[in-house]
Amino acid sequence: MPFYMALIEIKRYFRDPGDLTLSLALPVALLALMLGAFGGDSSFSGTASIVDLDGTPESRRLIEIIGAEPGIDVELLDESRADRLLAGSSRLLVMVVHRGYGEGLMGGGGRPLIEFRQRGSGGDEGLIVASIVRGAVGKQAREAVALSQARVVAASNELSASGEEIERAVLDAVERDREAPIVSVRVEDAGVGTPTFNIFFPGILTMMVMFAVTTSASAIVEEKRDGRLERLLTTRLGVTGIFIGKFLSGLSRGFLQALLLCTLGLAVFRSFSPADYGQIVVVTLFLAACAAAVGMAIASVARTSEQANWAGVVVTMVTAVVGGSFFEPAGGGVLDVIGRISPVRYGNDALRDILSGSANLGGLWVELAVLAGVSAVLLVISRRLFSALQGEAV
Amino acid sequence: MEENWFVEAVDIRHAYGDEPSVDGVSFRIAKGEVYGLLGPNGAGKTTLIRILNTLLPPHAGDALIGGRSVRKDPASVRAQIGVCPQNLAIYEDLTGVENLVFFGRMSGLSGSAARAAADEFLGLVGLSERGRDRTRSYSGGMKRRLNLAIALVARPDLVLLDEPTVGVDPQSRNRIFDTVEALNQQGMTVVYTTHYMEEADRLCDRIMIMDRGRIVGEGTPRDLKEPLGDPAEVTLEDVFLSLTGRNLRD
Numbered sequence: 001m002p003f004y005m006a007l008i009e010i011k012r013y014f015r016d017p018g019d020l021t022l023s024l025a026l027p028v029a030l031l032a033l034m035l036g037a038f039g040g041d042s043s044f045s046g047t048a049s050i051v052d053l054d055g056t057p058e059s060r061r062l063i064e065i066i067g068a069e070p071g072i073d074v075e076l077l078d079e080s081r082a083d084r085l086l087a088g089s090s091r092l093l094v095m096v097v098h099r100g101y102g103e104g105l106m107g108g109g110g111r112p113l114i115e116f117r118q119r120g121s122g123g124d125e126g127l128i129v130a131s132i133v134r135g136a137v138g139k140q141a142r143e144a145v146a147l148s149q150a151r152v153v154a155a156s157n158e159l160s161a162s163g164e165e166i167e168r169a170v171l172d173a174v175e176r177d178r179e180a181p182i183v184s185v186r187v188e189d190a191g192v193g194t195p196t197f198n199i200f201f202p203g204i205l206t207m208m209v210m211f212a213v214t215t216s217a218s219a220i221v222e223e224k225r226d227g228r229l230e231r232l233l234t235t236r237l238g239v240t241g242i243f244i245g246k247f248l249s250g251l252s253r254g255f256l257q258a259l260l261l262c263t264l265g266l267a268v269f270r271s272f273s274p275a276d277y278g279q280i281v282v283v284t285l286f287l288a289a290c291a292a293a294v295g296m297a298i299a300s301v302a303r304t305s306e307q308a309n310w311a312g313v314v315v316t317m318v319t320a321v322v323g324g325s326f327f328e329p330a331g332g333g334v335l336d337v338i339g340r341i342s343p344v345r346y347g348n349d350a351l352r353d354i355l356s357g358s359a360n361l362g363g364l365w366v367e368l369a370v371l372a373g374v375s376a377v378l379l380v381i382s383r384r385l386f387s388a389l390q391g392e393a394v
Numbered sequence: 395m396e397e398n399w400f401v402e403a404v405d406i407r408h409a410y411g412d413e414p415s416v417d418g419v420s421f422r423i424a425k426g427e428v429y430g431l432l433g434p435n436g437a438g439k440t441t442l443i444r445i446l447n448t449l450l451p452p453h454a455g456d457a458l459i460g461g462r463s464v465r466k467d468p469a470s471v472r473a474q475i476g477v478c479p480q481n482l483a484i485y486e487d488l489t490g491v492e493n494l495v496f497f498g499r500m501s502g503l504s505g506s507a508a509r510a511a512a513d514e515f516l517g518l519v520g521l522s523e524r525g526r527d528r529t530r531s532y533s534g535g536m537k538r539r540l541n542l543a544i545a546l547v548a549r550p551d552l553v554l555l556d557e558p559t560v561g562v563d564p565q566s567r568n569r570i571f572d573t574v575e576a577l578n579q580q581g582m583t584v585v586y587t588t589h590y591m592e593e594a595d596r597l598c599d600r601i602m603i604m605d606r607g608r609i610v611g612e613g614t615p616r617d618l619k620e621p622l623g624d625p626a627e628v629t630l631e632d633v634f635l636s637l638t639g640r641n642l643r644d
Contacts (some may be wrong), residue, residue, distance in 0.1 A: 004499050012487050227481025231544070234447045234477040235500040238469060 005245030026259040045071040046125040056102030065136045093118040093126030202351035203325035206251025212254025214312030219246045248290030258284040286371040288346035293378035300382035400425040415441040417607035418587035430598030468498040476550035486530040501548035506566040515543040535566030591630040
């Protein structure tokens with residue numbers, strides 16, 4: 001009978017368009033958000049804001065080299081505009097090529113003729129652009145050194161080639177290397193940024209599962225409010241049957257939402273293998289059971305829907321925060337110790353271990369045992385609490 | 395008939411704090427009898443019904459239903475009873491059939507038996523044509539009839555009806571009366587609480603009138619009317635007011 005009750009609850013859940021849309025759209029929206037933030041093209045793109053005070057062929061060549069870097073757009077600014085944009089934080093980093101750059105490049109001297117003007121650290125994009133610019137300056141400097149050495153060698157060996165011919169030969173060699181490098185780097189798309197995904201996905205998944213707390217917490221109060229609890233209590237189902245039915249119902253709803261998220265994670269992000277997917281689903285099932293049991297504990301003492309909903313939301317948020325859904329607590333810290341009272345922590349730990357490949361289900365028996373144990377203990381306590389309070393309550 | 399009591403309540407007592415709500419009530423109901431339970435608000439009717447349907451254990455005394463104690467063996471009692479609460483205890487997002495099948499299953503019927511009973515009882519309460527519609531779309535009278543059908547779907551030996559006709563039109567009320575009478579003729583025992591005296595007069599074989607947790611009158615409608623005059627002229631409301639007084643109770 002409890003299984004049939006859970007089945008009917010799921011049927012009712014699928015019939016409530018508002019509830020269904022919200023609960024299923026939420027994981028999809030979260031996943032889409034993650035996809036937008038961390039998915040798609042994984043290569044960097046940014047803008048290099050440059051002030052060219054030198055204006056020589058060498059400085060223009062440098063800008064050309066920078067602009068030829070993959071994902072880099074060049075924005076040329078005059079100095080006063082660049083300073084205004086920096087002052088207004090519209091740009092966080094501007095590269096200034098000072099007068100004498102071309103001369104210095106050809107003549108040597110080591111003066112700092114490239115300047116980065118930046119606000120703070122220059123921002124994440126600025127730091128990457130600066131790194132690329134440094135590489136481009138180095139590349140141009142090596143070109144200049146190669147050209148200079150070739151001229152020296154040509155002069156010392158009294159070669160018949162003119163300076164122009166030597167310069168062209170060197171630049172042609174550089175150009176050939178650019179088009180068909182002797183040593184190249186190949187990028188293979190293996191899904192979106194896995195480390196970032198691994199950090200966020202367990203937290204979002206466990207949060208989604210923990211919504212089962214609120215669902216279960218209000219289940220009995222709603223039956224009572226609508227007058228059905230008394231009727232159910234006078235059937236053969238009895239209190240224990242109702243508890244098991246509502247527990248299974250809460251578990252199923254939390255699990256179904258999480259299953260959708262996992263499936264999308266597998267199909268869209270490809271950040272875990274089908275074998276990992278199976279293990280993630282098992283951990284999710286244990287956590288959903290735990291969330292439903294927490295909800296039943298609230299349900300056993302809540303007198304109104306408002307009490308049940310608020311208690312459910314507060315418990316969900318607190319267990320998620322201390323359980324490391326939003327950020328992984330530093331090992332040995334206060335939050336790390338406090339977090340061990342939250343079942344969410346064990347779910348997050350297990351999921352992160354699976355995603356990082358550092359453990360499989362066999363190695364996660366402690367986490368799974370804690371989740372199962374907490375579920376069983378909470379169910380027994382909530383059943384007893386309900387009986388103790390039901391005398392005048394139902 | 396006296397040899398075949400289906401309900402035997404002996405000295406039942408219950409109190410909310412220091413205030414007794416049921417104060418030493420004893421009565422017996424024969425199998426197949428329709429037993430009316432009347433009383434002003436706060437008389438203790440609801441507490442007594444909750445004790446009979448096992449929701450509330452008595453603080454003293456006991457009631458046997460089909461020989462089973464509500465105090466010692468509530469699960470066996472629940473297997474014999476059907477309850478029609480005053481509230482509309484139905485799922486509005488399920489159809490009439492689904493409601494009946496669900497509560498039939500919760501009352502121990504198999505899937506096929508519950509489906510067959512659902513069709514039968516929908517017909518009995520005049521809802522066959524709307525059985526596949528969600529009950530959210532039902533009128534108040536239709537919901538009341540479904541509420542009654544749910545109490546009956548597992549064919550309990552005893553059905554406890556708590557004001558089953560509140561807020562319904564005469565057509566639905568008559569259909570509810572017809573249903574109760576039809577099932578009573580098949581041997582079902584009925585406990586019927588109501589504030590409508592003419593309903594009790596029409597349906598009940600015997601009536602108990604309660605006030606302040608005690609029984610102030612019990613017998614057939616004729617037995618109760620006779621002390622006040624010609625039973626053909628005296629109404630049950632006259633009897634009720636003479637036994638419980640005219641003072642407001644709310």
